[in-house]
Amino acid sequence: METFLYEQVAGRLEKLIRKGVLKTGDKLVSVRGLSEEQGISLSTAFKAYSELEQKGLIEARTKSGYYVRYTPRQLPQTPQAPQQTQWPPWPLAQDKQDKQDKQGEQGEQGEQGEQGKKGGQGEPGFPGATGEPAAPGNPTDAILHRVYTDLSDETIIRFSMAAPSINLLPRARLQKTLMETVRNHPDGCMGYASAQGDAVLRRQLALHAFSWGGTLTEEDIVTTQGCMEAVTFALKAVTQPGDTVAVETPTFFGLIRAVQGLGLKILEVPVDPETGVDIDWLAQAMKRTSIKACLFVTNFSNPLGSCMPDERKAQLVNLLAEKNIPLIEDDIYGDLYFGESRPRTCKSMDKTGNVLLCSSVSKSLAPGYRVGWCIPGRHLQRVLELKRIHSLSSTHLTHAAIGQFFAHNRFDLHMRQLRKALHTQSLAYIEAIARYFPPDTKVTQPKGGYVLWVEMNRSVRSLALYQAAIGEKISFFPGQLFSVDVRYEHCMRISFGQPFTPAIDKALKTLGKLVREASA
Structure with a gap:
């Protein structure tokens, strides 16, 4: 999306502050001076400073002007990626299962106790896989x-x-859109929507996909009751109970419980707080364990906030395509970028239909509306079948209203x-x-x-x-x-x-x- 001129000027100044060129306490040129220096109007210069002031990067002092408030050097250090030592100290999925089968319940309990000791020490290194849901009373x-x-x-x-x-959130605009949707829809949205989802919403989502590099049609999309339902359908479409799914560590506990709740084992893959999943580690894991699917948040992961660079996303997509391992990409935070442009998705680099993208408006527009979607690639028919079995159709009114909200350009x-x-x-x-x-x-x-x-x-x-x-x-x-x-x-x-x-x-x-x- 094209940025306003004042945002461009503010962005350049912010980079100087973040790089430490402008330091804490430095006085900035006056509004008039910035106007003359950058060849912009006084109002544009004032807006640029206001933008930086709102972010807390600069402050206005009465009868004195604008000053840099702080630089990143004053901020806490960022967590580092776990130090890579040896291959995971915990057994991998099938190794652990084989040992359990041989040793029986008593051996299993002993092994779990030993694993708990290692985890409790907070040792560096990478975990293996575990398939057990948390024990009652955990x-x-x-x-x-x-x-x-x-x-x-x-x-x-x-x-x-x-x-x-x-x-x-735009409460008034959403309420207005809801009323318009009820009035203008032939049956007031009282009937069932199609199993695949409201046509207007899917069409608008296909258009919106252009922002993350997607080239889709409405037929490529299945709407769901939020992102978690989309993830659940995607997991069910590509796995069977007992399979191993690779997830990030740390990762959103909801994803962990979704995987465990389907009777799947978890292989935790280390994550760099800046660049995301350790692809080299994952490649080595594929040689030692049978991974049936990967479930990653590639853009602004929860809780680390990491965002994979485009070249690493392409590397991940190619790696998994070669091994025919589906990638379930949770992109629920993709639209919440702070930079100048939206990051691309792995789905935009998918040439084989191997990536199943899941998202929703729960973090961006209307958490309570339960409007989500899945772009399942070659697994479309299986996801549709699962939706018909579990929910038949999505909530008609809220999904139709969000479609109209997009159509009227209110979302951007x-x-x-x-x-x-x-x-x-x-x-x-x-x-x-x-x-x-x-x-x-x-x-x-x-x-x-x-x-x-x-x-x-x-x-x-x-x-x-x-x-x-x-x-x-x-x-x-x-x-x-x-x-x-x-x-x-x-x-x-x-x-x-x-x-x-x-x-x-x-x-x-x-x-x-x-x-x-x-x-x-």
């Missing part, structure tokens, strides 16, 4: 239930909510405003964490999405920290929920979906105090 399941219960408590500061604040305008707000909020949250948390804290600096991955001193246990935080009416997601074991128990995920307010600042200050106490 503390991570209990805390997950508690966190989700707390989401409905309006008195709690919910850093756990990886979704937009309702105040950032809304997303421009939302991305700007999220970028500003992310910088404010990171700066507050740098100010209030211990100096050895590491925080990701994502280029899109909603979440920050916070790595604390290894003496901190995030489950215990959560219990202390909830007593202060503060909620976040403990790190160990993002893996099949406890290697991330010293980490947490914080969402910056809520606008930065004095209440948010106070909550981060309190949380930082609790972290300091826990690491003392």
